[in-house]
Amino acid sequence: MNNLLYINEETVTKLLNWDSTFKAIEIALECTAKNRAIQSPRTFTKCPKTDSILLTMPGYLDNDAFGALGCKLVTATPNNATLPQPLPTINAHIMLFDDVTGVLKAVIAGTEITKWRTAAASAVATKYLTRGKKLKVLAILGAGNQGHSHALAFSHFFPFEEIRIWNRNKYKAETLVRALNLFANTGKFKCYESNKECVTGADVIVTATFAAQPIVERDWLKPGVHINAIGAGVNHYSELSPDIYNTSDVYVDHAEGAKVELAGLGVKLGEIGGVIAGDLPPPTLNQVTVFQSLGMAVEDCAMARLIYDLYVKQCQKE
């Protein structure tokens, strides 16, 4: 009998919530540092006819609550944003397997999951790297899907007084700011004209663009600022100027993946899971920190398990 489930984006979106997403991602990051996760470096297949890249992300997470065997297939197609009818630039599905029999249990729409889990990873990193610091101002560069999910996640988890948003196309930032203020019944989301003004004086920064050239410079930064750099342009460290990396404590989600994908960076990298597990010391108050997020397979495995369990529970009730 074939019990294969397909869980679509609409259903996934209804099942997602920030607190369980945070827990799943915190565990995925900690298990990675504790060698309770297996994830081979992901593959990249560049489509010669377009700017589309297909990534395969297989992984296994060993954990009672969020453990799973899975593989995310995800495409990144920046040109989708310029179509007459724009499409998401990141499109994903996750295959969830039974980890004993190897049988495919579910195919789960993964575009919304990718938005949520990436923002949750930045929130987890921010929690562990800003202990003891006052967090008043958040600056988000990029008003796309990740800019949006980071604004929602960070306003859920942290008491920021002001959340600034900049986008190279100002109209997009204005539209997002309007929607967020309406949604949260607040005026704390503000649109900024320039990336420099946006990050100046910020306590936490998120970069979420396809920029191939730096959009943040070292001398704009407040001492002790924490930066979550999640976007990729020509590579995963295009958004910050090189001297930021050279003078900061830099953390990644997955050291093995970073050896391949951040090979040109040339700085010492800590794994954020090591800080969560208490194996690495937290940074000092005035130290600038960077969480260089690559995105890792076991985050998607943990999320697939979370959504699968919630979906099955919901079906049993009906």
Ligand SMILES: NC(=O)C1=CN([C@@H]2O[C@H](COP(=O)(O)OP(=O)(O)OC[C@H]3O[C@@H](n4cnc5c(N)ncnc54)[C@H](O)[C@@H]3O)[C@@H](O)[C@H]2O)C=CC1
């Ligand atoms: N680290 C991770 O786990 C993940 C990283 N990403 C990356 O995050 C970034 C953002 O993804 P989405 O928000 O889904 O994309 P999106 O297409 O929804 O938004 C991207 C935003 O970046 C802006 N942008 C594009 N090119 C730019 C440039 N050259 N300079 C300045 N701004 C530019 C666009 O105006 C747009 O608002 C991408 O680089 C994507 O690959 C996405 C998913 C997971």
Ligand SMILES: O=C(O)C1=NCCCC1
């Ligand atoms: O982890 C992911 O998912 C992605 N990372 C890099 C860009 C595409 C999606």
